[in-house]
Amino acid sequence: MSNIERVSRIDALKLNQGYYFHSLLGAAYEKGMISESEIEKIQLDCIDLLSYKAKRYTDNNSSSLRVELAEYIMTSNLYTIGLYLKTFPVADDAVNALTEKSMLDLCLSGRKIIDSMINSAKRRYSLVIKSILDNNNQFYKPTVVSAIRGFFKKYNPDYGAHENIITADYPTCNPIEDITGIEFIKKYLDFIYAENMFCKHFFPQDIDALLCGVDNRYEALVFNIFEEVLTGAIGCVLSGQNPCTLNISAAQAAALCEQIYLKNDLQIEKDINRACEKLIPTLQITSRTLQSYIKASLPKIISHVCFMKKNKLLDRVFITPENTLKNPKFL
Numbered sequence: 453m454s455n456i457e458r459v460s461r462i463d464a465l466k467l468n469q470g471y472y473f474h475s476l477l478g479a480a481y482e483k484g485m486i487s488e489s490e491i492e493k494i495q496l497d498c499i500d501l502l503s504y505k506a507k508r509y510t511d512n513n514s515s516s517l518r519v520e521l522a523e524y525i526m527t528s529n530l531y532t533i534g535l536y537l538k539t540f541p542v543a544d545d546a547v548n549a550l551t552e553k554s555m556l557d558l559c560l561s562g563r564k565i566i567d568s569m570i571n572s573a574k575r576r577y578s579l580v581i582k583s584i585l586d587n588n589n590q591f592y593k594p595t596v597v598s599a600i601r602g603f604f605k606k607y608n609p610d611y612g613a614h615e616n617i618i619t620a621d622y623p624t625c626n627p628i629e630d631i632t633g634i635e636f637i638k639k640y641l642d643f644i645y646a647e648n649m650f651c652k653h654f655f656p657q658d659i660d661a662l663l664c665g666v667d668n669r670y671e672a673l674v675f676n677i678f679e680e681v682l683t684g685a686i687g688c689v690l691s692g693q694n695p696c697t698l699n700i701s702a703a704q705a706a707a708l709c710e711q712i713y714l715k716n717d718l719q720i721e722k723d724i725n726r727a728c729e730k731l732i733p734t735l736q737i738t739s740r741t742l743q744s745y746i747k748a749s750l751p752k753i754i755s756h757v758c759f760m761k762k763n764k765l766l767d768r769v770f771i772t773p774e775n776t777l778k779n780p781k782f783l
Contacts, residue, residue, distance in 0.1 A: 461485065462543040469630040472534035475588060480547040483535055483605040490551050502526050504556060509611060524612065529555070532562035533740060539565065569634045574604065583648035584718045586656040587663075589741050595622035596644055600780035603637055625679040625749045627643040646745040647678035653735045662698045664774035682746065683753055685735075687770040689727040695734055702772045709766040717758045724754050 461483050468475035476492070480486040505525050506517050535557055540546040544685070549558065577600055584597065599618040606617050614633045624643040628636060652661060659677065663670040663685045681698065688695040690703045690711075701710070712720060728750055732743055760769050 458542050458544075460542045460544045462547065463748065464543040464546075467543070468536075468555075469529075470632055472538055473530040476534075476537055476543065477550065478544055480550070482533050485544070494550060494555070498526065501529055501555040505529060505611070514590060528611055528613045528615075529559055530614060532609075533558045534562070534567060535565045535569075535613075535635070536562035558731060562613075563609065566613055566634055569638050570607070572610065573634060573641055576638065576645055577604070580641055580645050580648060583645060583720075585648060585651055585659070585677065587659065587677060587737075589622075589675075589677065590665075590672055591674050592677065593620040594705050595620055598620075600637070600641065607634065607635070607637075610658045620673065623674065623676050625676045625682075625752065626745070643745070646742050647676070648744055649739070650678055650735075650737070650746060651681050653737070654685075654696065658671065658773070661773035665771040666768075668774060670691040679749065679753065681760075682749060683756075683769065684771075684773075685731055686727045687725055689730050689734075690723060690770075691728070695731055697775055705767070705770045705772050712757065712761055712766055713764075720758055720761070721754050724750060724757065753765075 462476070462479045462485075464750075465478060475487070477491065480637075481488075481491060502522060502525060506522070509517070509525065529775065534553065537546040538548065540549065580596060580600075584593065587593075595618070599620065603617045616632055616636050618637075619637075620640060624640060626643060627649060628639050628643065659681055663677070663680060666680055667669070667673060684698045685695040687705070687708060688698065688700055691700045691708050693700050693704065715723070728746065732746065737743055737746070757766070759768055760766050
């Protein structure tokens with residue numbers, strides 16, 4: 453009986469991941485798990501923690517800060533505590549930690565988690581650099597290489613743990629929502645690495661030709677390379693062509709579009725899912741993590757295909773690669 457999974461009164465998945473501390477506290481109060489007096493005690497303890505941090509920030513010269521800075525550090529403190537609270541498999545136990553431990557202890561525990569996440573993110577960053585794509589898009593390398601490097605140099609986990617520091621102008625295919633700070637950067641790098649590893653199954657010149665077919669000014673556009681490559685590869689499978697080349701002729705693209713125009717959204721979804729099931733073994737993708745990322749990207753692609761079908765614009769989805777290469781290395 454000891455192996456029976458405990459049922460939590462609070463569903464952690466429904467809590468705001470970006471403001472986990474506030475969200476957990478609010479949920480606990482709504483369910484009567486924590487009293488007003490306990491909330492007041494926690495609030496006072498948070499103020500004590502802020503005073504402690506203020507003294508450290510000013511080298512013990514003062515415990516007072518200007519309002520904007522105090523709010524900034526308080527946000528950092530609560531973010532750090534929230535990271536620790538997220539580690540509890542059962543959210544109810546996280547509530548118990550709030551009432552039983554000091555905010556300083558919780559913050560110190562969260563700080564250790566941040567250190568671990570920073571180290572993990574740096575290791576992932578080194579893999580991202582090794583797998584970087586040979587592509588001239590103006591947002592890809594400046595974000596993935598330069599901006600991320602800048603994050604590690606500027607990130608201040610003691611007083612600005614919640615800050616992203618960078619804007620991440622180059623988007624991932626799958627959106628990253630409701631998290632900030634090192635959490636965001638770690639997930640961003642995980643996603644970029646998965647996307648890089650998928651694109652590494654294709655020749656750079658074939659990717660360049662495909663993107664030129666999408667828009668010959670693609671270098672200056674904000675878009676996700678992986679999404680276009682995955683869509684192109686799926687288009688090849690649907691057309692009965694070799695997806696490794698990312699190449700379908702104008703006639704094949706037109707025929708594919710005509711077929712899709714005759715289908716409803718459910719049929720399109722099934723076709724794309726089946727195409728993906730064929731694509732993964734064709735490319736010899738054995739990584740379960742990468743397989744999961746590819747499959748998680750399909751709903752966005754399916755939605756886009758259905759939208760473009762409705763608006764009679766499928767010729768902008770399944771396209772013929774252009775031979776006008778933008779990267780001089782390929783000439």
